[in-house]
Amino acid sequence: MLGNALHARAPGKMPLYATRDAATRAVRRRRAGFVGAALDAGVNHLDTADVYQSGASEEALGNALRGRWEQVVLATKFYMPSGDGPNDRGLSRYHAMSSCENSLRRLQTDHIDLYYCLLYTSDAADER
Secondary structure, three states: OEOOOEOOOOOOOOOOOOOHHHOOHHHHHHHHHHHHHHHHOOOOEEEEEOOHHHHHHHHHHHHHOOOOHHHOEEEEEEOOOOOOOOOOOOOOHHHHHHHHHHHHHHHOOOOOOEEEEOOOOOOOOOOO
């Protein structure tokens, strides 16, 4: 185990996240190498979420995709609590917009191709 959250695994089986203290330059290069190899092999859809490793997954993917944004369809999700406040969870417009802005910052991009709810919920208003 490297650091306190990154497990070395076979190519294709390594998570794209690490705790911030474990994300050394060597780990970042290796992670970027896995993403680059996937893109070179024809993978073009990458999916993450704002809650995966408390946002570290989006940060790692953003770093790995630098200069290659035009090659991917990027998806990320929101819904889960991101804080203790009443607007820090769920499907409110405030939470959706705030989560999107935070995801854009972590991903280091100005667009997300597919943005959707992480979980089905019956809490949303029925618009029939």
